[in-house]
Amino acid sequence: xxxxxxxxxxxxxAEVREVWRNYLALRGATKPQDYDVCYPDxxxxxxxxxxxxxxxxxxxxxxxxxxTGSSEINIPRLLATAWGKVRSAxxxxxxxxxxxxxxxxxxxx
Numbered sequence: 001x002x003x004x005x006x007x008x009x010x011x012x013x014a015e016v017r018e019v020w021r022n023y024l025a026l027r028g029a030t031k032p033q034d035y036d037v038c039y040p041d042x043x044x045x046x047x048x049x050x051x052x053x054x055x056x057x058x059x060x061x062x063x064x065x066x067x068t069g070s071s072e073i074n075i076p077r078l079l080a081t082a083w084g085k086v087r088s089a090x091x092x093x094x095x096x097x098x099x100x101x102x103x104x105x106x107x108x109x
Contacts, residue, residue, distance in 0.1 A: 002041075002048035007062055073107055 004013035024030070063076030078100065086093050 002044040003051065006045070006048040006052055073104065078104075 001013045001016050004010075004016065063074065063080075082093075082097065082100070085096050089096075
């Protein structure tokens with residue numbers, strides 16, 4: 001979640017946090033007593049910043065920076081959108097997927 005926050009994706013981070021909380025609640029699990037000592041928020045935030053600096057130094061881009069034009073392909077965003085479609089409308093997912101595959105094929109041709 002720290003990496004999502006570092007990228008400015010606060011809504012996505014909140015969604016991941018909520019899904020994680022629901023998962024823990026369903027399992028009846030609790031956070032280990034020393035978790036916050038071993039993994040303080042400041043450490044996780046610093047790690048996210050350092051990882052971002054490392055991939056930027058390598059010339060890599062965030063997935064949100066890929067394919068921002070209508071004729072460009074952003075595979076990571078497409079996969080994230082697909083996951084959202086599966087969860088929100090599983091009955092219509094196959095049709096949505098078929099349309100996206102046709103679009104991808106035409107962009108790559």
